Every structure is written in structure tokens, then in C-alpha cells.
Amino acid sequence: MSGGPEIEQLIQLLARLPGLGPRSARRAVLHMIKKKEQLMLPLSAALDRAVAAVRTCEICGNVDTASPCSICSDPRRGESGILIVVEDVSDLWALERAGAGQVRYHVLGGVLSPLDGIGPDDLNLDSLARRAGDYSEIVLAMNATVDGQTTAHYITDRLGPGAKVTRLAHGVPIGGELDYLDEGTLSQALRARTQI
Incomplete structure (x- = not known):
């Protein structure tokens, strides 16, 4: 691969993200390079801010910029x-x-x-x-x-x-067609049926 070790490292790091493989990461990096001012610089700044600000809530385990998180801090x-x-x-x-x-x-x-x-x-x-x-x-x-x-x-x-x-209830999803559901989902839906 040509382009230098910095670009290759960026591709390798992005490829570790869920849903991105090496080819998708390469396309994303090339797109960011083309739009360096509009994408890469703001993304870099946002990542720096996130690294400094994001916390794991000491109560529930959520991620937020404060601990306790906004959900745990809400008295309602x-x-x-x-x-x-x-x-x-x-x-x-x-x-x-x-x-x-x-x-x-x-x-x-x-x-x-x-x-x-x-x-x-x-x-x-x-x-x-x-x-x-x-x-x-x-x-x-x-x-x-x-x-x-x-x-x-x-x-x-x-x-x-x-x-x-x-x-949580398990079974037929809203908008689902019985013919397309797997046997386990249908079986669970039958066992968890409710009266109308």
C-alpha cells in the first residue's frame, strides 16, 4: 500500500471498528483525506474532546460526560x-x-x-x-x-x-410475516401468546 505509514495506521485503526473491514476503512480514509478541512480536522478535534470528557457512570455503567450520568442524575x-x-x-x-x-x-x-x-x-x-x-x-x-x-x-x-x-417479550416483530420468521421465534411467540 502506498501513501505513507500515517495513512496505513489510520486505515488499520478504522478497520477495528465494528462493521468496518479493511476495504471500508480504506474508502473512509480516502474520503476524509479528500475532505480534510470539512471532515478530518473536525473529527480529530471531536475525538480529542471525547477522550477528555467521556466517563463511565459509576452507578449504572452508561457512558456520558458526567458521572453519575444524566439518567442516574434525573430524580424522576x-x-x-x-x-x-x-x-x-x-x-x-x-x-x-x-x-x-x-x-x-x-x-x-x-x-x-x-x-x-x-x-x-x-x-x-x-x-x-x-x-x-x-x-x-x-x-x-x-x-x-x-x-x-x-x-x-x-x-x-x-x-x-x-x-x-x-x-422482555419475545416473538413476532411488528410488521413481520410468519413465513419469514425462524422456528424458534414462532415457537416462543406461541408460548408467550396473550388474550385479546
Whole structure:
């Protein structure tokens, strides 16, 4: 590759981002170079500011420019008595975009995955156990994967029978056609059916 080691390093760094491979990273870098004044310089300044300002919330694990984060600092958030447990910050942000309501969150930082060497000590589970008693309901918003469901069962067992633990509904998505859904989704939708 020609262009110098600085360009190659930039391509390699961008290629590490999710959804970008070497070819996409190369196209992005070439585009930024063409638009150096409009893209590259503001991006560099924004990255510098983000490195200095972004914090991980000491309470829930969200990322924000303050700790506690804006969600944990909002006094109205605790009124519902609901704590939603998510795998990652991206899940928290998705629920916020969906309008989850005046709830609080707890970010685990991943899921239990013995094959990847991720055990209970690698997740934010101790602080969840400490926080759980302050809420009337704990909603487990884990992904519908084997590791996600294993993590949900582990949390339920760890919190014990005194905690009200629920999970997100699984089944047919809005706008979904039955013919295109996998058997597991259809089976779960049948088991979780509700009266109209």
C-alpha cells in the first residue's frame, strides 16, 4: 500500500471498528483525506474532546460526560421502581430511543460466555445485586441468544426468589410475516401468546 505509514495506521485503526473491514476503512480514509478541512480536522478535534470528557457512570455503567450520568442524575427516573438490565450501552441507548419511560438502567458490560472465558467476575453483577433491592421490578433485557439467556437465568438465580424479575417479550416483530420468521421465534411467540 502506498501513501505513507500515517495513512496505513489510520486505515488499520478504522478497520477495528465494528462493521468496518479493511476495504471500508480504506474508502473512509480516502474520503476524509479528500475532505480534510470539512471532515478530518473536525473529527480529530471531536475525538480529542471525547477522550477528555467521556466517563463511565459509576452507578449504572452508561457512558456520558458526567458521572453519575444524566439518567442516574434525573430524580424522576426512580419513580417507576423499574430497573432495566442490559448487556451493553448500545442496548440502553436503543431502549431510550424507543421511549422506555422513566426507568433506570444497569449495564452488565457483556454476557456470560464460557467459550470466550467471560465469567460472573467479568461482568457488572455485584453492583446489580446491591442495587436490585431498591427497585420493585428488575427487567432483564438480554439478547435472545444462548449466552444472553444463560446470563438472564444466572441473574435470576443470584437475585433470589424475593426479587420480581421479568424479561422482555419475545416473538413476532411488528410488521413481520410468519413465513419469514425462524422456528424458534414462532415457537416462543406461541408460548408467550396473550388474550385479546
